Amino acid sequence: MWKLAIDLGSSMTKIYRADTSSGIVLAEPSCVAVSGEEIKAIGKEAKNLIGKTAELTNIIYPVYEGEIVDLRLAVAMLKEFFSRIGVKPSALRRAQTLIGVPCGASQSVLAGYASLAEECGLYKAVFVEQPYLEAAGAGVSLREADPVFCIDIGGGVTNVAVVSADGLIAGLSMNIGGNNMDHTIRARVERVNGLHIGALTAERLKTEIGSLQQNARGAFVAEGSSVDTLRPASTSVQACEITDCIRMYVDKILEYASAVLRKLPAEVAATVNRNGVFLSGGVMKIPGLPQYIGARLEMRYHLCEEPQYATVLGGGTLVRDKAALIQYGKELD
Ligand SMILES: Nc1ncnc2c1ncn2[C@@H]1O[C@H](COP(=O)(O)OP(=O)(O)OP(=O)(O)O)[C@@H](O)[C@H]1O
Ligand SMILES: [Mg+2]
Known part of the structure; x- marks a missing residue:
C-alpha cells in the first residue's frame, strides 16, 4: 500500500513516499498555466512559462497563503503530480495519505482541503497541522520530547x-x-x-x-x-x-x-x-x-538541515506511524 505525505505549499508542492521506497518523490512549483478555461501546463513547466507567454496565459497558484482558492485547478495539479510519481487512481483510493494544513486553520479552510482530497480520490487522507510535521521534520520525537x-x-x-x-x-x-x-x-x-x-x-x-x-x-x-x-x-x-x-x-x-x-x-x-x-x-x-x-x-x-523540506520530511515520519495519525490527525466536518 502506498503511503504518502503531501505538503501543498503556497510556492511548492512536496510529496514524500513512505512505503517500500522512501524519500521525497516530488517537489514542484504549485502553479498551473491557464488560457481561459484550458490548462496549458502544470508545475515546473508552468513556472517556466512565466515571462514567456502572451498575456492570455495566466499562471495561477491554486493554493494561496495556505488556502485552496481554486479547487478545480488544485485538483488538476495534484492529480497531475500523482501521475508524475506513478501512482494510479485505483492505488490512490487505498493509499494512506497525510496532508499538512496550516496551524489553526479555520473550518472553511479545512473544508477546502477535504474537498480537494475527496476529488482526488484520497479516501484515506488524514489532515495534520503543520507544526507537528515541522517538529518531526526537525528530528524531534514529539512523544518523548x-x-x-x-x-x-x-x-x-x-x-x-x-x-x-x-x-x-x-x-x-x-x-x-x-x-x-x-x-x-x-x-x-x-x-x-x-x-x-x-x-x-x-x-x-x-x-x-x-x-x-x-x-x-x-x-x-x-x-x-x-x-x-x-x-x-x-x-x-x-x-x-x-x-x-x-x-x-x-x-x-x-x-x-x-x-x-x-x-x-x-x-x-x-x-x-x-x-x-x-x-x-x-x-x-x-x-x-x-x-x-x-x-x-x-x-x-x-x-533544519533541509529547511524547505522539513514539513514533508516530518509528514513522512508521521504517515508511517498509525498512533501518531490518530493522535495528531484532524477531524473534518
Ligand atoms: N535559497 C533561498 N533563499 C531565500 N529564499 C528562498 C530560497 N529558496 C527558496 N526560498 C523561498 O522560500 C519560499 C518557499 O518556501 P517553502 O517551499 O517552504 O514554501 P511553501 O511550503 O511552498 O509555502 P507555504 O508554507 O507558505 O504555504 C519562496 O518564497 C522561495 O522564494
Ligand atoms: Mg510550507
Whole structure:
C-alpha cells in the first residue's frame, strides 16, 4: 500500500513516499498555466512559462497563503503530480495519505482541503497541522520530547507554534512569507532604481543576494523595463539595498512569535527557553536569518538541515506511524 505525505505549499508542492521506497518523490512549483478555461501546463513547466507567454496565459497558484482558492485547478495539479510519481487512481483510493494544513486553520479552510482530497480520490487522507510535521521534520520525537517551539516561514504562510505530545500549546499561522518579500523588493527596485521587474526576477534577487548578515555583500544585475522609457533595461542591485524588504517581514513575524511565547505557562516557557527554537521553511535559507531570529528571541536556534523540506520530511515520519495519525490527525466536518 502506498503511503504518502503531501505538503501543498503556497510556492511548492512536496510529496514524500513512505512505503517500500522512501524519500521525497516530488517537489514542484504549485502553479498551473491557464488560457481561459484550458490548462496549458502544470508545475515546473508552468513556472517556466512565466515571462514567456502572451498575456492570455495566466499562471495561477491554486493554493494561496495556505488556502485552496481554486479547487478545480488544485485538483488538476495534484492529480497531475500523482501521475508524475506513478501512482494510479485505483492505488490512490487505498493509499494512506497525510496532508499538512496550516496551524489553526479555520473550518472553511479545512473544508477546502477535504474537498480537494475527496476529488482526488484520497479516501484515506488524514489532515495534520503543520507544526507537528515541522517538529518531526526537525528530528524531534514529539512523544518523548519536551514541548517544541518552531517557526516555519514559507512562500505564503508562516507558522509559529509550541507543540507537545498532547497537542498545540500555543500557535498561529499568518499570511506572511517569501512572496511578501518579493513584492516589496519589486516595488523598491521600481521606485529607487526606476526599473519594472517581474515576479521571478524579484524572487531571484531574494534567493541570490538576500541576506540579513551584517555587511552583506553581493550584487545582482536585474533585468526588466525602464520606468521612464518603458524600454528594456537593467540595473545592478546591491544586497544591502534589499535587506529592509526582508527584515520588515521577519520583524513582524517576531512580534507574533513573542505573543505566542507570552501565552505559555511558566514551566513550558522555561523548557522552550532551554531548548530553543526550531526553524524551517524555504525563507530560512536566507543567510543570517536564523541567527537574526535567535538573537532577537534571545534563544538558541536549530536550523533544519533541509529547511524547505522539513514539513514533508516530518509528514513522512508521521504517515508511517498509525498512533501518531490518530493522535495528531484532524477531524473534518
Ligand atoms: N535559497 C533561498 N533563499 C531565500 N529564499 C528562498 C530560497 N529558496 C527558496 N526560498 C523561498 O522560500 C519560499 C518557499 O518556501 P517553502 O517551499 O517552504 O514554501 P511553501 O511550503 O511552498 O509555502 P507555504 O508554507 O507558505 O504555504 C519562496 O518564497 C522561495 O522564494
Ligand atoms: Mg510550507
